[in-house]
Amino acid sequence: MLLLAPQQGAAQGVLRGTVRSTQGAPIRGAMVGVAGSTLYAQTDAGGRYRLAPLPSGEVRVRAAAIGYSPAARVVTLAANDSATADFALEPSPLELTPLDVVSTKLPHFGDNPSTSITQVSPEEIDRRAVNTIDEAVDKEPGIQFLNGQINIRGSTGYVQGLNSRVLFLVDGVPMNQGDRGGINWDLVPVDQIERVDILKGAGSSLYGSAALGGVVNVTTRDVPVGIHERIRLTGGMFADPPHSVWNFRDQPGLQGGGDGTFSYGTDIFGASVSGGARHSDGYREQDDQRHWQVAAKSRWQAAPKTRVDVSGAWADDRYDVPLSWCTQGQCVDLGQAYQPFKVDTGGRISWTDSRKGYVAAQARTVVSEHFAWQARGSWSRTDFFDQRRDTSEFGISNRFGAELRLEAHPDSTRTVLVGSEATFSDVTSDVFGNHSQSEFSAYGEVEQPVGHRAGGRDGARLNAGARIDFLAVDGGSLSAVVSPRLGGSFPLGARGAALRASIGRGFRAPSMAERFVNLVASEFGLRVIPNPALLPETAWSFELGGRTAPFLTFLRADGALFWTEAQDLIEPTLIVTTDGPVIQLQNVAKARIAGLDATLLAAPLAGRLTTSLGYTYLYTQRRVPGSPHTPLAYRPGHQVKLSADYSLGSASVGADFRFASRPERIELEGFVDPRRVPMKVLDLRAQWAHGPLALRLLVANILNYVYNLVPQTLAPVRTATLTAVWSH
Amino acid sequence: MLGTLYRVAAVALISASAFAACDGGLQPEPICGPTLIGICGTIHFHGTIPDSTDNVFVAAYATFPQTCTDLIANRRPFVPGSVPYTDSVADYSVTLPPAVYAWVLAVWKKTGTLTLTPADTALLRVAGYYRNPADTALPGVVTVPAGGAAANIDFRVAFDSLRPATDFVTCTAR
Numbered sequence: 001m002l003l004l005a006p007q008q009g010a011a012q013g014v015l016r017g018t019v020r021s022t023q024g025a026p027i028r029g030a031m032v033g034v035a036g037s038t039l040y041a042q043t044d045a046g047g048r049y050r051l052a053p054l055p056s057g058e059v060r061v062r063a064a065a066i067g068y069s070p071a072a073r074v075v076t077l078a079a080n081d082s083a084t085a086d087f088a089l090e091p092s093p094l095e096l097t098p099l100d101v102v103s104t105k106l107p108h109f110g111d112n113p114s115t116s117i118t119q120v121s122p123e124e125i126d127r128r129a130v131n132t133i134d135e136a137v138d139k140e141p142g143i144q145f146l147n148g149q150i151n152i153r154g155s156t157g158y159v160q161g162l163n164s165r166v167l168f169l170v171d172g173v174p175m176n177q178g179d180r181g182g183i184n185w186d187l188v189p190v191d192q193i194e195r196v197d198i199l200k201g202a203g204s205s206l207y208g209s210a211a212l213g214g215v216v217n218v219t220t221r222d223v224p225v226g227i228h229e230r231i232r233l234t235g236g237m238f239a240d241p242p243h244s245v246w247n248f249r250d251q252p253g254l255q256g257g258g259d260g261t262f263s264y265g266t267d268i269f270g271a272s273v274s275g276g277a278r279h280s281d282g283y284r285e286q287d288d289q290r291h292w293q294v295a296a297k298s299r300w301q302a303a304p305k306t307r308v309d310v311s312g313a314w315a316d317d318r319y320d321v322p323l324s325w326c327t328q329g330q331c332v333d334l335g336q337a338y339q340p341f342k343v344d345t346g347g348r349i350s351w352t353d354s355r356k357g358y359v360a361a362q363a364r365t366v367v368s369e370h371f372a373w374q375a376r377g378s379w380s381r382t383d384f385f386d387q388r389r390d391t392s393e394f395g396i397s398n399r400f401g402a403e404l405r406l407e408a409h410p411d412s413t414r415t416v417l418v419g420s421e422a423t424f425s426d427v428t429s430d431v432f433g434n435h436s437q438s439e440f441s442a443y444g445e446v447e448q449p450v451g452h453r454a455g456g457r458d459g460a461r462l463n464a465g466a467r468i469d470f471l472a473v474d475g476g477s478l479s480a481v482v483s484p485r486l487g488g489s490f491p492l493g494a495r496g497a498a499l500r501a502s503i504g505r506g507f508r509a510p511s512m513a514e515r516f517v518n519l520v521a522s523e524f525g526l527r528v529i530p531n532p533a534l535l536p537e538t539a540w541s542f543e544l545g546g547r548t549a550p551f552l553t554f555l556r557a558d559g560a561l562f563w564t565e566a567q568d569l570i571e572p573t574l575i576v577t578t579d580g581p582v583i584q585l586q587n588v589a590k591a592r593i594a595g596l597d598a599t600l601l602a603a604p605l606a607g608r609l610t611t612s613l614g615y616t617y618l619y620t621q622r623r624v625p626g627s628p629h630t631p632l633a634y635r636p637g638h639q640v641k642l643s644a645d646y647s648l649g650s651a652s653v654g655a656d657f658r659f660a661s662r663p664e665r666i667e668l669e670g671f672v673d674p675r676r677v678p679m680k681v682l683d684l685r686a687q688w689a690h691g692p693l694a695l696r697l698l699v700a701n702i703l704n705y706v707y708n709l710v711p712q713t714l715a716p717v718r719t720a721t722l723t724a725v726w727s728h
Numbered sequence: 729m730l731g732t733l734y735r736v737a738a739v740a741l742i743s744a745s746a747f748a749a750c751d752g753g754l755q756p757e758p759i760c761g762p763t764l765i766g767i768c769g770t771i772h773f774h775g776t777i778p779d780s781t782d783n784v785f786v787a788a789y790a791t792f793p794q795t796c797t798d799l800i801a802n803r804r805p806f807v808p809g810s811v812p813y814t815d816s817v818a819d820y821s822v823t824l825p826p827a828v829y830a831w832v833l834a835v836w837k838k839t840g841t842l843t844l845t846p847a848d849t850a851l852l853r854v855a856g857y858y859r860n861p862a863d864t865a866l867p868g869v870v871t872v873p874a875g876g877a878a879a880n881i882d883f884r885v886a887f888d889s890l891r892p893a894t895d896f897v898t899c900t901a902r
Contacts, residue, residue, distance in 0.1 A: 328759055335759055520841075580800075
């Protein structure tokens with residue numbers, strides 16, 4: 001008989017083993033554990049895991065990994081002894097979301113999440129041969145990047161880096177910038193990333209501020225047992241403009257870089273260090289970019305029940321700033337109304353130094369299979385210096401965070417999570433001033449089954465939670481925001497079909513940059529003045545979704561209807577003062593974002609061909625008292641993402657196609673060049689792996705489709721990149 | 729059978745994607761291009777360019793401004809770009825909403841930061857304006873049609889006879 005929970009025993013043991021595919025390849029990043037308990041572990045690069053302390057007796061251990069069918073087995077563990085259990089997982093490209101680690105802050109095994117979750121697997125990151133993680137996340141359905149700003153189902157729009165309505169986590173630690181609230185996508189070297197989990201919809205009930213439109217959690221690679229080295233070299237070339245009248249240089253632009261990682265680990269201790277650099281000529285005039293980074297991570301099994309992880313990274317960038325493309329008269333325009341590859345005269349000699357880093361420490365103690373606690377502390381720092389033609393700006397920001405979380409499983413079907421979090425951010429800047437912001441919060445969530453389970457299948461599950469955040473600026477009075485959430489999942493049959501529904505409230509505290517920015521926006525020639533009285537943005541998010549069981553032997557579908565009602569959205573507003581017109585960020589708008597997010601997966605040809613087709617429809621409405629309702633700026637109504645990969649032995653080829661319709665509206669229309677077109681980008685890639693060596697070729701935007709997603713900012717042209725990875 | 733069908737469908741989808749991407753995208757656009765909504769034409773520059781020149785831009789007014797406040801507040805575009813003034817002849821275009829414009833002019837700007845207030849007139853001079861072909865002593869009226877452009881809006885800029893705004897409107901002292 002299969003047991004659903006470990007049997008309670010006074011003595012404990014250790015379970016070791018491997019998780020491999022049925023072809024024998026080790027699976028890294030697989031989760032192994034006991035469902036409904038505090039006991040779980042993740043496999044390393046060799047597919048190895050160590051699960052301790054397990055109660056003696058019979059336990060049902062389950063292994064799951066993205067792209068594989070989960071497997072479970074009953075293991076008998078003698079008191080104070082160790083045992084081995086190896087798992088062989090069947091490849092299953094139709095497996096949609098086997099792990100739910102974002103939405104509840106807890107790992108679940110094969111549960112149906114109550115809200116939409118997308119995961120970027122290690123294989124996807126590898127085969128896409130990307131340099132920063134946003135390039136891989138950008139291929140996921142329902143997600144669009146606008147000049148570095150992530151939109152999950154149209155959440156953020158484009159606000160020139162002044163905030164993000166998506167929360168960015170690294171191993172569960174919030175990493176949005178302390179001053180601007182934006183996201184540094186190159187903070188973690190891509191070679192250190194194990195996988196990315198993306199929660200779509202409001203997640204503030206657990207994660208607090210910025211989780212208004214979703215959460216992106218980057219999980220970094222665990223340190224494997226043994227000695228491992230990895231070297232990654234890349235080189236590439238940018239295409240010339242497709243029309244000779246747009247040519248801006250005589251030689252093709254090049255890019256290249258390399259990084260390396262060394263790690264050593266035992267069962268008790270492990271550490272890794274990595275470093276790397278890259279350089280790019282860029283695809284536009286004045287687009288040179290230089291980057292270097294270092295990162296380190298260590299793990300320590302301080303006691304049989306306690307594991308401590310310490311990680312950190314530092315990245316340094318200098319990049320030229322093509323502020324905006326050249327419009328007629330602002331450069332040698334060759335008789336053209338605009339020159340998208342050239343920078344205008346006002347943007348010349350502009351560059352930015354950007355440095356960012358973090359250190360985070362986490363400790364997790366598994367008191368028993370029913371109870372665990374976790375504590376973390378973190379410090380992140382951003383530092384920028386902008387040099388413009390006539391002026392310069394700087395900003396230094398620190399963000400300190402701490403969290404204590406308690407995890408309880410009263411029985412194998414119920415989970416209770418409570419925690420408390422504190423964040424302190426400060427900024428020193430000539431454009432934002434010297435300020436600080438504090439956030440204190442407490443949260444709790446409960447998940448449990450509803451009704452009876454039949455035939456050993458999982459039944460319906462409900463989860464409910466809430467979080468209260470207290471915010472203070474410059475040590476002033478506290479204001480509170482409450483974020484509740486209710487969700488449920490309802491299995492339909494035994495083959496994985498399920499319905500899900502959730503409703504939750506999200507919020508985003510104004511960043512210190514939004515409150516205190518005071519500068520002249522050179523692109524508009526207008527002064528931007530502070531508004532310390534800004535209120536948090538809030539939104540109610542509702543989702544009703546479901547996924548089918550596999551049908552026609554190789555197809556599976558997932559879809560969700562979503563609806564968000566947002567209030568007090570912060571937007572730049574043109575106001576007239578006694579000194580003339582200025583821009584101020586104000587809580588001006590209510591907004592509605594509704595739509596459909598659907599994905600069709602197919603894996604015919606015995607799984608050698610895997611494809612996905614994603615479609616997102618967005619209906620948006622901006623409502624400002626006294627003004628006609630208009631669509632929200634920078635939200636395309638239709639997005640299509642098509643992906644296909646064909647593998648044969650050690651070689652594979654693949655393609656990604658992305659389409660986004662032309663945004664109906666942009667902000668500050670009339671002040672910027674209104675030209676914009678739909679996005680239609682086709683990427684092709686090929687991969688060959690043999691032993692420790694892997695070669696990957698990526699030709700991004702192979703049709704050299706010239707487009708822009710935000711005003712006067714050209715998106716990347718055709719870029720060919722060859723990547724070689726050697727792992728040992 | 730299903731696999732073959734699927735292969736065909738996948739190839740068709742990728743081909744359709746490629747075909748779709750071949751069509752469209754940003755295209756080169758001559759200054760007086762077919763997608764322009766606004767005005768375009770040629771400016772002839774005469775005289776010596778003053779050392780204090782920052783730029784020269786083209787602006788339009790739906791009604792002839794009466795005050796310095798009108799000059800700034802009713803200007804279209806509100807934040808104009810420059811035209812290349814160092815050549816003796818330059819083509820230009822300006823994006824404008826479809827409307828009838830009573831005054832289209834070239835404005836010379838000396839070095840200094842605009843505040844977008846009437847005080848800006850201290851930095852600005854009228855360098856030339858589009859004239860009524862029937863009576864060149866008068867400003868010409870320009871109509872920007874819906875979805876199109878008014879072409880051949882040509883005029884002359886004389887750097888040696890830049891005129892202050894007070895020659896045209898009434899400015900109260902600030």
